[in-house]
Amino acid sequence: MNICLKKSALFLVIFSALFLGACSDNPKKKSNKSLFESGYGEGDGSQVEVIGAGGQGNIDGYNVGLNEDGSIGIDPSELGADLEPIIYFEFDSYIINDKGLSIIKHYAEILEENEDEAIVLLGHTDERGSPGYNLALGEKRAKAAKESFMLYGIEDKRIEVITLGESQPMIEGSNEMAWSQNRRVEIKIK
Amino acid sequence: MKKNVFVIALFLMFWQQLSLADLTIEISSSSDNALPLAIIPFDYAVGTKQPKTDVAKVIAADLFSSGKFKVLPNVRLPSLPSSLGDVDFTEWRDLDVDNMLLGEISMSKKGLYNIKLTFIDLLRKKEVISKRWENIYENNLRQVAHKMSDQIYQEITGVRGSFNTKIAYVTVKKVSGKKKYSLDIADSDGFNSQPLLRSNKPIMSPSWSPDGKNMAYVSFERGRSEIIVQSLNGKMRKVVASYEGINGSPSWSPDSKKISVTLSKSGSADVYILTLATKKLRRLTYNFAIETESVWAPDGNSLFFNSDRRGKPQIFQVQLGTGAIKRITFEGAYNSNPAISPDGNFLAMVNSSGHFNIGLLDLETSEFNIITNTYLDESPSFSPNGEMILYAMNDKGKAKLAIVAIGNSMTKILSTESGEVRAPSWGPFID
Numbered sequence: 001m002n003i004c005l006k007k008s009a010l011f012l013v014i015f016s017a018l019f020l021g022a023c024s025d026n027p028k029k030k031s032n033k034s035l036f037e038s039g040y041g042e043g044d045g046s047q048v049e050v051i052g053a054g055g056q057g058n059i060d061g062y063n064v065g066l067n068e069d070g071s072i073g074i075d076p077s078e079l080g081a082d083l084e085p086i087i088y089f090e091f092d093s094y095i096i097n098d099k100g101l102s103i104i105k106h107y108a109e110i111l112e113e114n115e116d117e118a119i120v121l122l123g124h125t126d127e128r129g130s131p132g133y134n135l136a137l138g139e140k141r142a143k144a145a146k147e148s149f150m151l152y153g154i155e156d157k158r159i160e161v162i163t164l165g166e167s168q169p170m171i172e173g174s175n176e177m178a179w180s181q182n183r184r185v186e187i188k189i190k
Numbered sequence: 191m192k193k194n195v196f197v198i199a200l201f202l203m204f205w206q207q208l209s210l211a212d213l214t215i216e217i218s219s220s221s222d223n224a225l226p227l228a229i230i231p232f233d234y235a236v237g238t239k240q241p242k243t244d245v246a247k248v249i250a251a252d253l254f255s256s257g258k259f260k261v262l263p264n265v266r267l268p269s270l271p272s273s274l275g276d277v278d279f280t281e282w283r284d285l286d287v288d289n290m291l292l293g294e295i296s297m298s299k300k301g302l303y304n305i306k307l308t309f310i311d312l313l314r315k316k317e318v319i320s321k322r323w324e325n326i327y328e329n330n331l332r333q334v335a336h337k338m339s340d341q342i343y344q345e346i347t348g349v350r351g352s353f354n355t356k357i358a359y360v361t362v363k364k365v366s367g368k369k370k371y372s373l374d375i376a377d378s379d380g381f382n383s384q385p386l387l388r389s390n391k392p393i394m395s396p397s398w399s400p401d402g403k404n405m406a407y408v409s410f411e412r413g414r415s416e417i418i419v420q421s422l423n424g425k426m427r428k429v430v431a432s433y434e435g436i437n438g439s440p441s442w443s444p445d446s447k448k449i450s451v452t453l454s455k456s457g458s459a460d461v462y463i464l465t466l467a468t469k470k471l472r473r474l475t476y477n478f479a480i481e482t483e484s485v486w487a488p489d490g491n492s493l494f495f496n497s498d499r500r501g502k503p504q505i506f507q508v509q510l511g512t513g514a515i516k517r518i519t520f521e522g523a524y525n526s527n528p529a530i531s532p533d534g535n536f537l538a539m540v541n542s543s544g545h546f547n548i549g550l551l552d553l554e555t556s557e558f559n560i561i562t563n564t565y566l567d568e569s570p571s572f573s574p575n576g577e578m579i580l581y582a583m584n585d586k587g588k589a590k591l592a593i594v595a596i597g598n599s600m601t602k603i604l605s606t607e608s609g610e611v612r613a614p615s616w617g618p619f620i621d
Contacts, residue, residue: 048389048411050424092502092524127584130527130540130568131394131613132439132483133496133503135408135415136452136459139436140480162414163436167392174566174587 085187087145088180091126094140096148104145107187108152118190120160121145126179127166138163145185160190213380213591213604213611217255223598224260225346227253228282228290230270235296241303241328246293248335251379252353253342255593256577257600262287274310274317282312289346298325307338309345318345332381352575353378356617358386358396358405359591363609373407375422375617378573380604386420395439398617399446406430406440406449417451419466430464439483444490450474452482461495461508474508475515483527487534494518494528494537505539519551521558529570529579538570538579548581550596562594562601571616582612
């Protein structure tokens with residue numbers, strides 16, 4: 001039994017590697033024209049282990065290997081801090097300020113010039129308040145950003161909205177400096 | 191980029207390396223009105239192998255954590271009686287001690303443990319609880335202790351104890367710079383932790399089905415929120431909601447057949463009811479504002495949820511029969527994340543007028559009190575007997591759990607040394 005399980009695990013590792021290899025060779029991507037760092041939808045593969053409770057010793061779970069990565073990998077130094085593709089918000093607010101609008105305008109212009117590119121807007125909140133409410137607030141922020149992109153002429157279908165709520169802070173810490181950085185919408189190339 | 195490829199393979203668990211990360215417990219404050227209680231060190235019969243679990247200590251910790259009992263330190267015990275006949279009642283009356291627990295532990299013929307526990311009412315001079323457990327594995331001694339704690343709690347307070355129950359929560363650990371998430375369950379005192387799911391992506395909002403068999407939770411394993419129902423034994427696992435937008439805040443109906451969820455597939459976040467057998471959805475709210483974090487009233491006839499339709503989040507109640515919606519909270523600028531007591535009489539929630547604490551609203555009298563004094567409190571969950579609330583908080587930048595006893599200030603902090611712990615859900619009674 002153990003040998004059988006080990007073989008299956010090995011199969012998973014190899015299969016994941018092959019699949020990831022194929023993925024990184026995506027011919028549709030034209031990221032060289034973009035100023036965005038492409039950080040969404042690629043990567044090391046997400047996976048979960050499902051485990052049964054109530055047992056002792058080794059438990060046979062199964063492994064669901066997946067292949068999407070929501071990791072956040074922006075390097076603002078490449079972009080110039082003023083134009084980093086992040087829009088910041090006040091606490092419990094989804095109103096986009098003038099700075100946010102100018103950032104959206106800048107990236108909307110890039111999207112106009114790169115008609116094949118699509119974006120995903122990742123909505124985040126700070127850690128305060130309840131996680132379920134923050135999940136909804138993150139979506140409101142991302143949708144507010146999407147509406148602004150649409151006002152600048154970007155088509156609905158080129159903009160995906162994903163909320164991550166309070167689950168993925170940019171900066172760890174329980175203080176206003178960290179919170180102000182974490183209340184954000186990130187603009188990512190798809 | 192859409193990838194709908196699932197690779198499913200068997201996985202070999204190296205249990206010893208990955209498990210056994212019990213939560214660490216500290217009591218942050220104590221209560222004045224606690225009832226003094228004597229727990230006499232247990233008798234071990236000749237030839238009994240000393241178990242790793244000190245049953246007397248587990249019972250003492252359970253009862254102390256309720257805020258309703260204080261256990262006499264061993265050094266203050268005037269004598270060590272081994273049965274009712276040995277007790278000198280006057281010496282205990284002088285100490286103002288009304289109750290006493292005696293225990294005997296011996297080996298059974300099978301090499302397992304036999305435990306006999308006797309709870310004595312020193313005023314009435316009689317045994318009020320006498321229990322025997324036979325052929326108990328060492329690993330199950332904590333459970334025996336929790337069962338006895340439940341009986342003692344019921345004897346003294348008239349309310350069923352909820353020590354012999356489980357809690358679920360999410361831990362977050364950094365491994366080589368990357369966050370690893372784990373959905374775990376443990377005994378109500380944080381011991382015997384076991385993982386149900388590990389993921390590289392966030393896990394949120396676990397909710398225990400009232401029949402105790404399944405867990406519903408939100409997983410970001412495919413990059414966005416989805417609601418998953420998983421059996422505790424890990425044999426069943428289903429994505430039950432993966433609509434465009436939010437799939438969040440699952441909460442079980444009292445009959446364990448439906449879950450209420452938050453979906454934003456029609457625009458803004460709204461509350462829906464999903465019937466698990468038929469996958470049929472019923473939409474409950476239609477407002478353009480945020481409506482989320484629904485919980486069922488114990489009678490199954492209404493749900494409480496939070497909405498920012500008035501600008502800031504407040505708790506509302508929707509009647510399933512009529513669809514009528516009524517505002518419930520008025521104290522403070524921010525009320526979210528409702529939890530309803532098992533008797534339906536109290537609503538706990540995250541309340542803020544600057545600070546975030548757990549508030550408790552008496553739904554009959556409208557009396558409102560803040561019952562926690564920790565920092566950034568969230569995710570309240572009632573114990574199945576309604577006497578305590580488990581919640582998540584932040585202690586100097588680290589996420590921990592706390593249990594507060596309603597009606598006294600006793601607070602117990604549960605934390606994990608190697609990471610953070612959040613999103614607690616208290617499981618049902620185990621019959």
